[in-house]
Every structure is written in structure tokens, then in C-alpha cells.
Amino acid sequence: GVVRVGDRPTTRKTRVEARSQQMVRFDRETDEPISSSASRRLLRAVDAALPDVQGVILEDYGKGLLPVRVLRAAMRRFQQAGIPVAVDPKTSVTAYRGADLFKPNLREVAALTGVRIRSEHELYRAVARLRRRLGPGDIVVTRGSDGMTIFEGDASPVDVPIARSEVFDVQGAGDTTIAALALARLAGGSLLEAAVVANTAAGVVVGKVGTATANPEEILALLPAAIAAARASRRQS
Numbered sequence: 001g002v003v004r005v006g007d008r009p010t011t012r013k014t015r016v017e018a019r020s021q022q023m024v025r026f027d028r029e030t031d032e033p034i035s036s037s038a039s040r041r042l043l044r045a046v047d048a049a050l051p052d053v054q055g056v057i058l059e060d061y062g063k064g065l066l067p068v069r070v071l072r073a074a075m076r077r078f079q080q081a082g083i084p085v086a087v088d089p090k091t092s093v094t095a096y097r098g099a100d101l102f103k104p105n106l107r108e109v110a111a112l113t114g115v116r117i118r119s120e121h122e123l124y125r126a127v128a129r130l131r132r133r134l135g136p137g138d139i140v141v142t143r144g145s146d147g148m149t150i151f152e153g154d155a156s157p158v159d160v161p162i163a164r165s166e167v168f169d170v171q172g173a174g175d176t177t178i179a180a181l182a183l184a185r186l187a188g189g190s191l192l193e194a195a196v197v198a199n200t201a202a203g204v205v206v207g208k209v210g211t212a213t214a215n216p217e218e219i220l221a222l223l224p225a226a227i228a229a230a231r232a233s234r235r236q237s
Contacts, residue, residue: 001045001048001049002045003041003042003045005034005035005038008034008038009028009029009030010029011027011028011029011063012027012028012029013026013027014026014027014028015171020209022171030063030064031062031063031064032064033064033067034064034065034067034070039067039069039070039073042070043070043074043077046074046077047077050078050081050083053081053083054083054186055083055084055085055182055183055185055186056078056084056086057085057087057178057182058071058074058085058086058087058088058096058099059088059175059178060087060088060089060090060091060092061090062090062091066092068092071092071095071096072095075095075096075097075098075099079098084100084101084182084185084186085098085099085100085101086099086100086101086102086103086178086182086185087099087101087102088103088104088174088175088178089102089104089108090108091111091112093112093130093133093134094133094134096134097133097135098134098135098137099134099135099137100137100138100185101137101138101139101140101178101181101182101185102137102138102139102140103139103140103141103142103177103178103181104130104139104141104142105143105144105174106141106142106143106144109123109126109127109130109141112130113126113129113130115129123141123149124157127139127141127151127157131151136153138150138151138153138191139151140181140191140198142174142177145162146159146161146162147159147160147162147195147199147229148160148177148195148198148199150191150192152191152192158192158195159233160192160195160196160199160230160233161199161230161232161233162199162202162226162229163199163200163203163222163225163226163228163229171210172211172212173202173205173206176201176202176204176205176213177198177201177202178198179201180200180201180202180214180219181194181195181198184198192230195230196226196227196230197219197223197226199226199229200214200219200222200223200226201214201219202214203226204219204222
């Protein structure tokens with residue numbers, strides 16, 4: 001499924017670390033939208049994969065791979081096939097309309113809606129604006145060390161805190177979160193259960209240096225603490 005484009009460089013990230021902590025990163029890349037030819041090849045690869053797909057994650061880094069024309073064409077394919085779609089956005093909203101799950105972070109919610117978020121009320125107002133543009137899908141807003149807030153249908157928002165742990169490197173935390181959210185939902189979990197699992201998986205990877213993964217054993221080891229944190233929050237609310 002990899003589409004090779006000969007004249008386009010692969011993004012190269014250089015990280016500067018001190019005492020196992022990332023201090024700064026600089027990237028060498030292009031973020032120009034992919035060409036029409038590359039778009040057609042990418043959509044053909046999507047068509048070839050669809051028969052074996054149970055769910056889709058669209059991870060938008062804003063690097064030019066997912067211009068609006070590609071997103072709209074891909075979303076039509078997924079919706080026609082009845083495949084649930086989870087989205088980690090960067091710059092677009094309306095092209096994702098109809099997605100089942102939308103997972104921005106606080107900074108992305110502010111950028112996508114134009115709402116400066118300094119309070120819980122402003123977050124709720126921004127998410128309401130997002131929902132009007134996205135449709136009825138669920139929205140999960142990640143909030144760094146404060147965990148996440150889930151917005152499921154017409155239900156009241158629910159804060160899902162994380163179990164406190166030492167953070168060495170946050171790279172990959174967002175990718176891990178949406179992967180765990182989507183997988184837990186496909187496995188039959190509720191949005192709240194998926195959020196607890198996702199918090200746990202992200203907690204595993206931020207406790208490691210460099211781009212890391214979370215295996216099932218590591219997630220299971222931290223899951224009781226994540227469940228306890230979520231239950232404590234529900235009791236307080």
C-alpha cells in the first residue's frame with residue numbers, strides 16, 4: 001500500500017535530547033499537497049485495501065498527503081463500504097464530515113474553530129462548533145497531562161484523567177491514543193472504556209525515550225491505575 005513519489009523527500013526529524021528528555025526538534029521536509037497523479041495512485045491503493053479493512057484511521061500531520069480532494073474521495077469510499085473512520089486532524093474539518101470519531105488536542109480544537117480555550121465553558125463551545133461542521137460523530141479532546149474529555153452524542157461531556165506517571169518523551173502519544181481508541185471501539189468497547197485504554201497506552205509510550213510502542217502486557221500492567229483514576233473522577237463529578 002505504500003505509494004512512492006520519486007521527487008518527494010521523506011520527512012526527516014532531528015531531535016536534540018538532554019538527560020533522556022527531548023529539548024527541541026527540527027524537521028527537513030516538504031508539506032506541499034501531493035500531485036494529482038500521486039493522489040490517484042493513493043486512492044487506488046485504498047480501493048485495493050478496502051475488502052480487508054474493518055476500520056480506518058486518518059492521521060493528518062498537515063504534510064500534504066491528505067489535501068481536501070483526497071480526503072473527500074476517501075471518505076466517500078469508506079462511507080459507501082460502511083467502514084468506521086477515526087480522524088486525528090490538523091488543518092481541515094469539513095472534509096472529514098461523517099467520521100465516527102474525531103480526536104483533536106486542545107490546540108487543534110482552538111485552531112480549527114477560532115475559539116480561544118481558557119476554560120471548560122470555552123472548550124464546550126468550541127466542540128459544539130466542531131460538531132456542527134462534522135456531523136454526529138463522537139469527539140475526544142486530548143488534554144496532555146489532564147487526560148481527555150469525551151463528547152459522545154447528546155450525552156454530557158466526561159473528563160477521563162490519566163494515572164500520573166513519569167514522562168520522558170511525548171512523541172507518538174497522539175498516534176498511540178487514536179490507535180487505541182479506534183481498536184477498543186472496534187472490539188466493542190464504549191467510548192469511555194476506549195478512552196481509559198487509550199490513556200493507558202499513551203502512558204506506556206511517554207514513559208519511554210524515543211519513538212516507542214505499547215504492547216498488550218505493558219497496557220495491562222498500567223490498566224488498573226487508569227481505571228482507578230477514571231472511577232475517582234466520576235465519583236468527584
